[in-house]
Amino acid sequence: MRLLDGELKDKSVWEKAGIELPGFDREVMKAETAKCPQWVHFGAGNIFRAFPAALQQKLLNEGVEKTGIIVAEGYDYEIVKKAYRPQDDLSLLVTLKANGTIEKTVIGSLAQSLTVDRHDEADWNRLKEIFASKSLQMVSFTITEKGYSLTGMDGNYRGDVAADFEAGPDKADSYIGKLAALCYHRYANGRLPLALVSMDNCSHNGDKLYAAVHAYAEAWTKNGLVDEGFLAYIESPENVSFPWSMIDKITPRPDDSVKKMLEEVGFTDTESIVTSKNTYVAPFVNAEEAEYLVIEDAFPNGRPALEKSGVMFTTRETVEKVERMKVCTCLNPLHTTLAVYGCLLGYTKISEEMKDQDLVKLVEIIGYKEGLPVVTDPGILSPKKFIDEVLQIRVPNPFMPDTPQRIACDTSQKLSIRFGETIKEYAARPELQVSDLKFIPMVQAGWCRYLLGVDDEGNTFTVSPDPMYESLAKQLEGVKIGEACDVHKVLEPILSNAKIFGVNLYEVGLGETVEGIFTELTAGPGAVRATLKKHLAEA
Ligand SMILES: NC(=O)c1ccc[n+]([C@@H]2O[C@H](COP(=O)([O-])OP(=O)(O)OC[C@H]3O[C@@H](n4cnc5c(N)ncnc54)[C@H](O)[C@@H]3O)[C@@H](O)[C@H]2O)c1
Numbered sequence: 001m002r003l004l005d006g007e008l009k010d011k012s013v014w015e016k017a018g019i020e021l022p023g024f025d026r027e028v029m030k031a032e033t034a035k036c037p038q039w040v041h042f043g044a045g046n047i048f049r050a051f052p053a054a055l056q057q058k059l060l061n062e063g064v065e066k067t068g069i070i071v072a073e074g075y076d077y078e079i080v081k082k083a084y085r086p087q088d089d090l091s092l093l094v095t096l097k098a099n100g101t102i103e104k105t106v107i108g109s110l111a112q113s114l115t116v117d118r119h120d121e122a123d124w125n126r127l128k129e130i131f132a133s134k135s136l137q138m139v140s141f142t143i144t145e146k147g148y149s150l151t152g153m154d155g156n157y158r159g160d161v162a163a164d165f166e167a168g169p170d171k172a173d174s175y176i177g178k179l180a181a182l183c184y185h186r187y188a189n190g191r192l193p194l195a196l197v198s199m200d201n202c203s204h205n206g207d208k209l210y211a212a213v214h215a216y217a218e219a220w221t222k223n224g225l226v227d228e229g230f231l232a233y234i235e236s237p238e239n240v241s242f243p244w245s246m247i248d249k250i251t252p253r254p255d256d257s258v259k260k261m262l263e264e265v266g267f268t269d270t271e272s273i274v275t276s277k278n279t280y281v282a283p284f285v286n287a288e289e290a291e292y293l294v295i296e297d298a299f300p301n302g303r304p305a306l307e308k309s310g311v312m313f314t315t316r317e318t319v320e321k322v323e324r325m326k327v328c329t330c331l332n333p334l335h336t337t338l339a340v341y342g343c344l345l346g347y348t349k350i351s352e353e354m355k356d357q358d359l360v361k362l363v364e365i366i367g368y369k370e371g372l373p374v375v376t377d378p379g380i381l382s383p384k385k386f387i388d389e390v391l392q393i394r395v396p397n398p399f400m401p402d403t404p405q406r407i408a409c410d411t412s413q414k415l416s417i418r419f420g421e422t423i424k425e426y427a428a429r430p431e432l433q434v435s436d437l438k439f440i441p442m443v444q445a446g447w448c449r450y451l452l453g454v455d456d457e458g459n460t461f462t463v464s465p466d467p468m469y470e471s472l473a474k475q476l477e478g479v480k481i482g483e484a485c486d487v488h489k490v491l492e493p494i495l496s497n498a499k500i501f502g503v504n505l506y507e508v509g510l511g512e513t514v515e516g517i518f519t520e521l522t523a524g525p526g527a528v529r530a531t532l533k534k535h536l537a538e539a
Pocket residue numbers: 042043044045046047048073074075076142143144145146147148175199200201202247248249250251252279280
């Protein structure tokens with residue numbers, strides 16, 4: 001069995017292997033999408049295939065929608081060339097349930113895959129055609145937090161961004177520059193309305209996307225490179241909206257154990273690759289069963305009926321509460337904690353970490369004791385039930401091949417949201433004291449210890465990719481496990497960086513605490529475990 005339209009025709013073979021097929025005619029769907037494109041998704045990574053693409057498949061299966069999704073990859077063209085087009089844009093979703101059962105579904109809801117590459121004339125022209133279509137309702141994004149950033153380490157616009165501000169929409173070649181150019185094309189073709197929906201794990205993700213696109217519209221207006229009405233078009237939610245969203249479905253990288261299981265039932269399209277831009281991709285994706293997608297209902301040109309496949313549409317206020325609950329307290333901070341300490345303690349599987357009583361206690365304290373007090377109940381999901389499900393069912397799921405090394409990617413970009421928001425709440429609320437936070441500093445110190453790339457036994461490991469790694473490693477280069485050093489001098493520039501932590505840790509009274517824990521964690525081999533045990537015993 002291979003992922004090719006022709007191969008899907010012999011349904012009995014797939015049925016025998018327990019693999020569900022799309023329940024609609026893909027050729028008809030592709031023709032409808034070519035005529036009336038409604039949904040483009042930027043970011044052809046694993047979560048897209050496991051979640052948004054599967055949601056649209058449900059609607060196509062039930063006849064609720066007639067068009068598919070066009071996926072557009074603007075950062076890592078290899079994904080499209082190696083893991084989409086050779087498989088006719090089909091993928092296999094493997095759902096690994098906590099009770100040990102497995103669901104296998106061929107996802108056929110993609111009508112087309114495109115590179116957002118203005119040097120590829122056919123793809124770029126097709127994108128322009130799509131953005132000029134009246135039928136286009138939404139463009140969604142899963143491009144990682146760093147995908148929205150226009151600035152470098154020094155806080156100034158990056159070179160490619162600054163060059164695009166001068167070059168204008170006809171030549172823009174940076175990621176968001178190309179998106180802004182496509183929006184300008186839509187504006188020039190009748191000021192057509194559109195929703196740009198970020199589905200990334202960043203707080204207020206809609207605002208992040210708005211700020212990035214707006215920066216281009218503003219610069220181009222100032223430089224006289226676009227019609228004056230363009231800025232107002234981007235600024236007016238009746239024309240272009242930037243709904244906020246919260247997305248949740250743990251989707252690890254394609255795993256060898258799943259590959260093996262698929263090969264055993266006769267499925268042969270299992271070749272995983274790591275692209276030169278470090279995306280882990282295969283024709284199949286593996287994910288958990290639990291999934292939550294909550295989106296602000298602000299779609300000026302209408303939207304697919306995604307509520308019929310389980311998406312919750314609500315107000316911006318409610319999305320904010322749900323997103324803070326997940327991203328700032330009840331899931332992602334716990335993941336980051338397990339990522340940092342998992343790498344230090346030699347783990348390669350998240351579910352194994354949930355058998356380690358020290359780590360379980362650590363995430364329970366960070367979640368229930370330090371995080372939950374600042375959560376406002378969003379009403380549509382219960383924070384207590386949510387965190388219970390995360391810590392008792394989802395993260396310990398032994399069938400999920402998730403790794404601390406995956407989650408540790410880009411940690412410098414995530415710490416401010418994962419922990420900084422809680423610290424700010426403790427500083428702002430009279431009934432809470434920042435000094436009561438004992439274990440969030442443990443993660444902050446643990447991350448600095450992690451950046452040394454040496455585990456608790458003294459073995460070196462590869463630090464997961466992070467856009468700030470190079471400069472952070474340089475800052476930490478004098479630190480050696482088991483050797484005394486001037487910890488304040490080394491850590492002060494890092495811990496005072498509010499861009500990393502959301503706050504200057506010294507100004508909120510946590511800088512010295514983190515320095516102290518870091519000193520303990522670097523005392524020698526075994527110090528990570530000993531420090532954890534010591535602090536947990538005092539909790
Ligand atoms: N995987 C999950 O469990 C999960 C769950 C919820 C939300 N998310 C969100 O989705 C994002 C992507 O996750 P994934 O599993 O698809 O990861 P992935 O590694 O499979 O894919 C990453 C995607 O982001 C793109 N990308 C990477 N760096 C970029 C940059 N600088 N500019 C523009 N695009 C860039 C890649 O080209 C690719 O399309 C996460 O960062 C997170 O915000 C992921």
